[in-house]
Amino acid sequence: MKVTQKDLLNIPKKALLKGHFACAGCGSTLAFRHAIGAIADKVILVVPASCASVYQGGGKGAAFNVPTINTAFAASDAVASGVRRAMKTKGKDDLKIVIWGGDGSGADIGIATEIGACDRQEEILHIIYSNNVYGNTGGQRSGDTMIGAKTATTPYGNTTPRKMVPFIMMANNARYVATASSGYLEDLVYKVKKAVSMTGFKLIQIDAPCPPNWRSDSADTVKIAQLAVKTGVWPLFEWDRETNLVEISRPSKKYEDITNRVPLTEWTKLQGRLKSITEDQLKSLLADTERQWNFIRKFM
Amino acid sequence: MVVKHDKKSMTGNDAASYAVLYAKPKVISAYPITPQTTIIEKLSQYVDEGKLDAEFIIVESEHSALAGCMGAAWSGVRTFTATSSQGLLYMAENVFWSGYGRLPIVMPVVNRCLAPGWSIYQDLQDSMAFRDAGWIQIYTKNNQEVFDTVLQAFRISEDKSIALPSMPCLDGFVISHTTAQVDLPNAEDSFNFVGEYSDPVIEVDTEKPWIFGGLVGPEKFIKVRTDLMEAMERAKKKIVDMNKEFGEYFGRTYGNGLIEIYGDDVADLTIVSMGTIADEAQDAVDKLKEEGLSVNEMRVRTFRPFPEKDIVEFAKKNHKLLVIDRSVSFGHAGQLRIEIEAVLQRNKVDTSVEGRLMGLGGEDVPYPKIVAAAKEALRSKI
Numbered sequence: 039m040k041v042t043q044k045d046l047l048n049i050p051k052k053a054l055l056k057g058h059f060a061c062a063g064c065g066s067t068l069a070f071r072h073a074i075g076a077i078a079d080k081v082i083l084v085v086p087a088s089c090a091s092v093y094q095g096g097g098k099g100a101a102f103n104v105p106t107i108n109t110a111f112a113a114s115d116a117v118a119s120g121v122r123r124a125m126k127t128k129g130k131d132d133l134k135i136v137i138w139g140g141d142g143s144g145a146d147i148g149i150a151t152e153i154g155a156c157d158r159q160e161e162i163l164h165i166i167y168s169n170n171v172y173g174n175t176g177g178q179r180s181g182d183t184m185i186g187a188k189t190a191t192t193p194y195g196n197t198t199p200r201k202m203v204p205f206i207m208m209a210n211n212a213r214y215v216a217t218a219s220s221g222y223l224e225d226l227v228y229k230v231k232k233a234v235s236m237t238g239f240k241l242i243q244i245d246a247p248c249p250p251n252w253r254s255d256s257a258d259t260v261k262i263a264q265l266a267v268k269t270g271v272w273p274l275f276e277w278d279r280e281t282n283l284v285e286i287s288r289p290s291k292k293y294e295d296i297t298n299r300v301p302l303t304e305w306t307k308l309q310g311r312l313k314s315i316t317e318d319q320l321k322s323l324l325a326d327t328e329r330q331w332n333f334i335r336k337f338m
Numbered sequence: 339m340v341v342k343h344d345k346k347s348m349t350g351n352d353a354a355s356y357a358v359l360y361a362k363p364k365v366i367s368a369y370p371i372t373p374q375t376t377i378i379e380k381l382s383q384y385v386d387e388g389k390l391d392a393e394f395i396i397v398e399s400e401h402s403a404l405a406g407c408m409g410a411a412w413s414g415v416r417t418f419t420a421t422s423s424q425g426l427l428y429m430a431e432n433v434f435w436s437g438y439g440r441l442p443i444v445m446p447v448v449n450r451c452l453a454p455g456w457s458i459y460q461d462l463q464d465s466m467a468f469r470d471a472g473w474i475q476i477y478t479k480n481n482q483e484v485f486d487t488v489l490q491a492f493r494i495s496e497d498k499s500i501a502l503p504s505m506p507c508l509d510g511f512v513i514s515h516t517t518a519q520v521d522l523p524n525a526e527d528s529f530n531f532v533g534e535y536s537d538p539v540i541e542v543d544t545e546k547p548w549i550f551g552g553l554v555g556p557e558k559f560i561k562v563r564t565d566l567m568e569a570m571e572r573a574k575k576k577i578v579d580m581n582k583e584f585g586e587y588f589g590r591t592y593g594n595g596l597i598e599i600y601g602d603d604v605a606d607l608t609i610v611s612m613g614t615i616a617d618e619a620q621d622a623v624d625k626l627k628e629e630g631l632s633v634n635e636m637r638v639r640t641f642r643p644f645p646e647k648d649i650v651e652f653a654k655k656n657h658k659l660l661v662i663d664r665s666v667s668f669g670h671a672g673q674l675r676i677e678i679e680a681v682l683q684r685n686k687v688d689t690s691v692e693g694r695l696m697g698l699g700g701e702d703v704p705y706p707k708i709v710a711a712a713k714e715a716l717r718s719k720i
Contacts, residue, residue, distance in 0.1 A: 082542055084409075096553030105542045107412050108551035109405065110431045116395075116402030120365060120409020120417070121542065123393035127364040127415055133544060151405070154398030 041076075041228040051078035051103065058101035060093035063256025065220035065246035065263060066167040067093060070138065072223045073165065073230045073244075078104050081134045082121055086114035086148055088140040089174050090167075112148040114139055115155035118162045134163065134234045141168040141182035144243070145203045149181075152203075156210045156239040163233045163240045166203060167220075169248035177251035184271070185326055186319035187311045189251070195319050199326040204243050205333055208277050213238030216276040219245045221263025222289045225274060229287075238279075245272045253310020265305040268293055271327050275334055284337035294331065302327075340589035343521040350481045350513030353520050354420065354446050354506075355380035357488035359390050360528035363444075364415035367395040367406025371425035372458045373510040374448040378420060400425040404432040404445070411441035412550055414541030416492065419443070422510060423450035423464045430468075436503050437472025438566065439551055442495035442539055443503040445473075446488060449613065449664075450510040451699045459700020460510035462613065462665040466641075466673045472566055474504040474573055475642040479617040481518040483592060484508050490580045492532050500573050501539040502566075509614045511700070523588060531587055570643040577640055593637065596645035597652065601627070601634035604655050607716050609635045610678060611662040615696065615703050619662070622708035633712050644677055650685045653678075658690045660715040662708070664697045692718065 053074035060067040066089055074081060083106040085091050091108050095101040109117045114137045122135045144152065144166035155162055171189050172178040178191040181201035188195055204215045213236050218226040226244060233240040247263050249256040266272035267289050274287035286294055293299050302324060306312035315323070348356070354377050358366075366385070368378035384390040395406045403419045410417035421429065426447055436443055447465040451457050465475060474494060478484045484506065491504035508514055542550065554562055574596060581595030592598050598616075601623045609619045616637035626633040636652055636659075638645070653659060663672025670676055675693035682689060692715050697703040 080544055082544065092553065094549060094552060096549075096555065097558070100549050100552065102549060103547050105544055105547050106549045106552070107409070107542060108549070109408070110435055112401060113405040113408070113432055113435070116367070116397055116405030117409040117412070119395055119397070119402075120367060120406035120411075121413050122409075123365050123367075123395055123406070124410040124413035124415040124417070127391075127393055128413070150398060151402050154402055157398070158396065 039228060039232060041224040041231070043224065046072060046223055046227065049075035051075050053078045053103050055101045055103050057099050058093045058095055060089070061250050063249040063259040064093070065248060065259050066090065066169060068259065069167055069220045069226060069244050069246055072227050074104060074136070074138065076227045076231055077134055077234050080132055081136050082107070084109060084114050084118040084121065084135065084137045086137070086139040086143040087111040088143060089169070090138050090140070092174060111143050112151050114143060114148060115151040115162065115164060119155050119158065119160045122161050135161065136234070137162060137164040139166060140173065141166055141170060141180050142172045145181040145201050149203070153206070153210050156207055156212050159238045161237050163242065165230070166241070166243045167246040168243055169246050169251060171248065171251045173248050173251050184312070185323040186315035189311065195315060199329070202330065202333070204241060207241045211279065212241055213279050214240040214277070216242045217272065217274050218242055219263045219267055219272060219274060220247060221260045221267065222274065225287050225289055229276065251311070254308055258308050262305065262308050265300060265308070268300040269302045269305045270296065270299045270331065271302060271305060271323070273330060273334060277337060282337065284334050341523050341527040341587060343523050346520050346522045347517050348481065348520050349376065349515055349517050350484045350508050351376040351448065351515065352380060353481045353485040354488050354508070356522060357485045357528070358418050359384050360525050361416065361489060361492045361532045362390065362529060363392055363418040365393045365395065365407065365410035365417045366419065367397055367403050367410070367417070368419050369397050369400045369403040369425065371400070371422045373450055373514045374420045374422040374425070377446065377448070400429040401432060404429040404436060404443070407443045407445070408432060408436050408439070408441055411436070411443050412540060412542050414538030416496070416535040417443055418445070420446045420448065422448045423452060426464045426468065427452065433468055433473065434471045440501040440539065440566070440569070441503055442501055444488065444491045444495055444506070445503065446506045446508060448510050448514045449507055455699065457699050458510070460512055461698045461700070462507070465505060465507045466665040468505070469642055472502060473642060474502050475507060476504070476640050477507045477612040477638070478513065479614060479637065481513060481520050482590070484513060485520055485522070486584060486588065486590060489528060489532055490584055494573065494576050494580055496535050496539065497576060498537065498539050500569055500576055502569055502573060507613065512614045574643045574645060592639055594648065596640045597648045598637040598639055599634065599652065600637070602632070605634040606632040606657055607712055608653070608656045608659045609633060609662065609708065609712060610638065610659050610674065612638050612641065612674060613664065615662055615664060618703055618705050619708050621705035622712060625705060625709050626712055631716065638674060644681070646681045649678060650681055650687055653682055653689045654687050656689055658692065658715065660712060661691060661693045662696050662711070663693060666695060
């Protein structure tokens with residue numbers, strides 16, 4: 039099931055057509071093109087209020103080349119449940135019901151609905167593309183915002199740790215949980231394909247740099263995403279309910295060892311939101327990163 | 339030819355569950371709330387016992403209950419949920435989404451007041467707050483009408499020229515938990531009336547990458563809203579036709595489907611109301627007649643779409659209306675009264691209107707109370 043660079047060049051379906059409304063250097067659309075493109079022939083997409091409800095375009099110029107249902111902010115997992123159950127009654131069990139939404143819905147307003155669908159073991163793949171903010175509304179703090187990051191509602195830097203949605207879903211008996219990155223597309227596509235082949239509720243959370251809100255150069259999106267992995271701040275892993283084991287993904291393996299990690303400032307200095315992070319905030323961010331790793335290690 | 343019926347005793351909620359059992363929805367998505375709960379309890383039992391071949395989604399909130407139905411409706415299958423009061427408020431965002439999204443969902447609202455004061459008893463404050471959500475609202479007067487209206491609602495909502503969700507409303511406890519006789523047709527005849535939902539108004543399809551509920555610019559937005567207004571207008575005729583067709587098949591009608599008149603065609607005073615108060619008002623009309631007073635009654639059965647023409651025509655012939663409201667628009671007046679006054683004014687009808695608030699938060703409204711209110715209205719000079 040390994041996905042190679044060659045596979046990336048031959049995306050089975052153009053899921054994202056020309057003329058989408060995304061910002062230059064959008065990490066989310068990059069991930070979308072490959073992740074959804076790899077599984078697109080049998081997909082029904084459910085999109086909660088998010089950047090994706092805008093960048094899909096509108097009218098005759100719609101850029102999403104897959105059937106798409108737009109829902110209210112907190113409704114996507116329940117709408118997807120309804121679609122899945124209805125398709126079951128129609129004998130269309132082979133369809134893949136995929137939610138594509140941001141961290142605003144996935145980590146905050148929609149999390150009760152998400153846990154509800156997970157609790158019911160609905161056969162859904164929920165993909166959170168995390169840009170760490172409410173991007174569409176102008177970049178306010180979300181539950182998934184990094185410590186130290188300046189947002190529209192944390193002008194002096196966010197002080198609280200990220201809400202770890204993957205861990206929450208592991209605790210709620212999801213079938214499969216993984217993190218991924220816009221900087222490692224082979225790994226992302228591999229995980230998405232694997233997830234849709236499984237029954238039950240699956241969650242993949244993607245690090246998706248957002249140049250306007252991260253105040254980064256749109257040419258640096260992939261570089262920043264890769265640095266998040268190399269600095270250890272965004273560990274890539276998979277967890278499978280059957281084994282209850284975490285496997286660190288290949289791009290992250292080397293960086294489990296803290297001594298191999300690139301200094302965090304290499305990653306922060308490329309982002310306006312983190313450029314003036316204080317010493318204390320940097321310490322907290324490092325501590326929070328370690329907290330994540332320690333959590334993961336318990337399943338290894 | 340009128341089909342055969344069995345006489346059965348059942349609560350209003352059971353009557354609703356029977357109608358749903360016979361209409362055979364494919365997906366039911368539900369969350370408990372008093373006084374609605376026994377509807378979905380019964381349905382979960384039917385599903386578990388294999389009497390109803392449907393997917394039953396036991397969701398974690400009302401917001402998700404309606405969202406589940408929305409997913410099913412977008413997938414082109416018949417779908418059902420029910421709610422009350424705070425539950426309806428909690429799903430508010432999706433109530434509007436499914437109305438404006440033209441999703442043919444049937445959702446009875448078992449009317450209950452809103453907190454605070456904390457209470458589980460009936461008034462119409464909950465569903466009346468959703469008059470602008472793009473849903474058809476039909477207010478029922480008894481258990482029999484609940485069964486009949488839920489059956490009709492599937493037909494009305496799923497008609498391609500209508501494509502609007504329906505909210506059959508029934509008073510909490512007075513209907514929902516009170517046992518009364520219901521003439522129950524058999525399952526086969528009932529399903530024959532409703533029919534298969536084989537030509538869905540909307541259907542997500544992997545062969546056609548359509549986008550539902552996506553961006554609409556200002557230039558097209560008015561078209562979307564005008565379409566909805568026109569569908570509501572068509573729904574009036576559909577409800578009238580449905581009432582007639584239902585009558586031919588089952589032998590029962592409710593006025594013309596939109597309004598129901600009781601008593602003489604012309605009287606000194608017309609009592610106007612909805613739901614169970616309107617049923618009780620019939621006894622009041624009889625009592626007043628015995629005393630030699632001239633009073634008739636108009637029940638507004640369909641509140642959305644609002645039957646302007648029918649109300650105006652009847653009001654024109656009569657001298658004075660006493661509108662009994664079971665819900666209030668705070669800072670203004672009883673909600674039914676506001677709408678009645680508006681259509682009379684718009685049509686330059688000078689029949690006077692008096693309003694009374696009754697039955698809020700479960701206040702019992704037996705007919706003597708309505709008799710007293712009618713006598714007062716007859717005495718006052720307006």
